[in-house]
Amino acid sequence: MDGNEEATIDINVSKERQTRQRSTIGFPYMDLKAAIEIADAIHSHVGTGDCTDDQLAAWTDQSAKSSMFRAQYYAARMFGLISGDGGHHRLTDAGRAIVDPDQAREAKANAFMAVPLYQRVYDKYKGGVLPPVAALERDMVGIGVSEKQKDKARQVFERSAEQAGFFENGKTKLVMPGVIAGKELLRDPSPAAPKNGNGGNGGGGGNSVDPIIQGLLARLPPTGAIWPEDERTLWLDLLKGSFKLIYKDRSPQ
Secondary structure, three states, X not given: OOHHHHHHOOOOHHHHHHXXXXXXXOOOOXXXXXXXXXXXXXXXXXXXXXXXXXXXXXXXXXXXOOHHHHHHHHHHHHOOOXXXXXOEEEEOHHHHHHOOOOOHHHHHHHXXXXXXXXXXXXXHHOXXXXXXXXXXXXXXXXXXXXXXXXXXXXXXXXXXXXXXXXXXXXXXXXXXOHHHHOHHHHHOOOOOOOOOOOOOOOOOOOOXXXXXXXXXXXXXXXXXXXXXXXXXXXXXXHHHHHXXXXXXXXXXX
């Protein structure tokens, strides 16, 4: 975090909880970059192990009692990068992915979509154009952001969207980064179908499945497992995007 950002952030979590008008949807007070700083600090010092508030604060040059520190690790939790209780913190699977250069791009997009407010805004405007600032803030209030927090929520949303790659086609549209259906799925696909037609369905033609689809199917949780709705929606978006990449819309004329 640079000095300018620190100077503009004045979050007092306990005071916010006491205000009459409270937000009814989850969103962080600090952006994705700040959340990744927390994940990087844990990864650099204890890997997959646990750390305390005091340790994490020291590693990020802060006081464990400061509102800045609490807002930053709250953001890391909101983005799904860390978990823990009783003043102890550890990386989640998403946190371990985001500090891995080979997985970071996909992990950033997943972290952005893990925030309830951002998921709702994305669902509303995907495929369309984002409204001007005032209208976007009104939409956020309608979704559940308190009137007093709408400006902060919108600013952090915009920074996080850019950091996660959703503004690579311009800041007027939220576009899912293309790598989601690409590199990671192709790097470790499930076993490919036999190419010579001697296995699987037998016969000559076969019915091979594209490795991208195989990778998505391999990521399905077991029957009966907990699978949050936002993750299901993301998986379906990936599948839809993969279809556009793999299949033709119509036969050539």
